[in-house]
Amino acid sequence: MRTQVRENLFDSLTRALQKGDVALVQALGDKIHPQEILEHWDDLPGEHQYVLLTYLDAEAAAQIFSELDPEDQAEFLETLPPWRVRQILEELDPDDLTDALQAVEEEDPRLARQLKEWLDPKTRAEVEALSAYDEDDAGGLMTPEYVAVRAGMTVDEVLQFLRRAAPDAETVYYLYVLDDEGHLVGVLSLRDLIVADPSMRVAEIMNPDVIHVTTGTDQEEVARVMADYDLTVVPVTDDA
Template sequence: MIEEKEKRDLSNNEEGQLLKWLTEEKIDEFRENFLALHAYDQARFYMKVGPDIRRTMYHFLSPEEMAEIFEALELDDEEVQGFIKEMDPTYAANMLSYMYTDDVVDVLNELDKADRDQFLKLMDEETAEEVTELLGYEKHTAGSLMTTEYVSVQENSTVRSAMNVLRREAPDAETIYYIFVVDENHRLTGVLSLRDLIVADEDALIRDIMNNRVVYAKVTDDQEKIAQIFKDYNFLAFPVVDDNLVLQGIITVDDIIDVIDEEASDDYSKLAGISDIDDIDAGPFKAARQRLPWLVMLLFLGMLTATLMGQFESTLEKVALLAVFIPLISGTSGNSGTQALAVVVRGIATGEIDEKSKLKMIFREMGTGLITGLACGLIVVLVVFLWKHSMMIGLLVGTAIFCSIFVATLAGSFIPLLIHKLGIDPAVASGPFITTLNDITSILIYLGLATLLLGQL
């Protein structure tokens, strides 16, 4: 474990040594040791040191070497802009030209329009053109994720010539482990893995050994769908085409890992009612700013609950005991609603719930709500009877629990499906929101019932 740590991360010692070489301007020693590191470790070092040290790094490293560091950076809006501004514009444009186009797009997306245009002008023309096209795709689509550095060959070439193409393109292509086969109009017709190529006869024709049942995506497909395909088929890379099946780019598995992580985090933070869960390093003010919108919104929803309860003040005045069970009822309804919500939101996100299974899902949740409601209701009748020796109160609280769980479970499944139907991300019907809504309905059910039965209590 300890050895692994040492090998993986840069030790303090190594870090100190690198810093020393930088401040003493010992370019050869720095380059020899720094360039032996994995790009991820280089990136961590780069982010850790201050702007002055970074400026020395720009002098010691070529734009091509810096490009590798930038590809490994976990980019955060404000930081990228800062880093780019530290560099000489020509150096920065040069660096961008050396990066894979999908990463260039990520960087440029963080800059304001004027800076973006300036860099596009400074970059070499071909790359600038490709990047401009990629910048045009909407966020979270296949088009915005793909890179244009792939290897393609013609159907009628031989294995030998394909291997030569591969050797030539290897230094620049983002992956050489899949070769995409196209016809004379650059339309995708097949795919081949490097593994197939290596074991094939050198004189065989690509057309004869390629796989022509290619799985591909359209440039406009949503990233969540792409992620699902990667999960199902275990691909390492995946072609993206336009409406005429013309090959436009590829998506590689490393970008998909980020997507899977991001989508899961996103659903999770919405369930908890926070805007950005990944920001562990934020100070208390930033953290509070991220959480307050939700809290305050829910506070006002809670006020609504209070207003509605105010209508029952006279009932509560007559039987104060009633108030004692309010947290129990609203809590239980909130819990069952969140359970249903979480299942449905994840099901929609992963594509397991589609048009056809929607109705089935709602019926399933109705059944589940009936069963859990009945079970919890009966337990409550029994416990309250044993505790308060009042069958009336027991039945009242039990019935309220039963109704609340049923309604909450149904709402927890129905509302996200409805929101999804309206074209909105169903995760916004997040945990705290649906909990507060269920609070209101459950209390209305409970106090409404109580008011009806007031004579009996």
């Protein structure tokens, strides 16, 4: 029954697109998960794809955009209204944003420079840093958005910190422990944190044996490491 309801919603969305009823498209778009739209994406005419990326909620549009082929991303960044391009760029995670801008740069370096100028200084710096790595290596796949804590922090201090940091972190379920020089010295899961005594120190509950890859590790090797150790995320380190 639930599947039938979803299919009916998408059928209604398709009819709204055919009629050019933007208000209805927006209303129906709020009820349909972006992944469901992606399942039908290749069956939609280009003009309907354009309408969806223009008028859906910015977060949903960015989620759909991030799953598109780089060539399609570049085309949409060239053709979507500037106000919507800005919104999508703001919603993208740094690694997805970097991939999209690199795709644009191959087609239109001038536009790529303009889009980078729209970014806030912090995001622009992250994009420049990620752009320095080959896209097939771990450095080109990684995100700078992770949660780092110190070994001397208490569990209670970390939980308070997470309440502020979590909304901007992709990898909140795993926390990485760094020393004063920024070296990776341990890892702990959110579950470890929740069940620990609030007064305990991170050093007492962290796992110091951290599986990791380097910025130059090929993506196939990264996938093998993650599969072998049953990891959903893996930290990436450089020579320092």
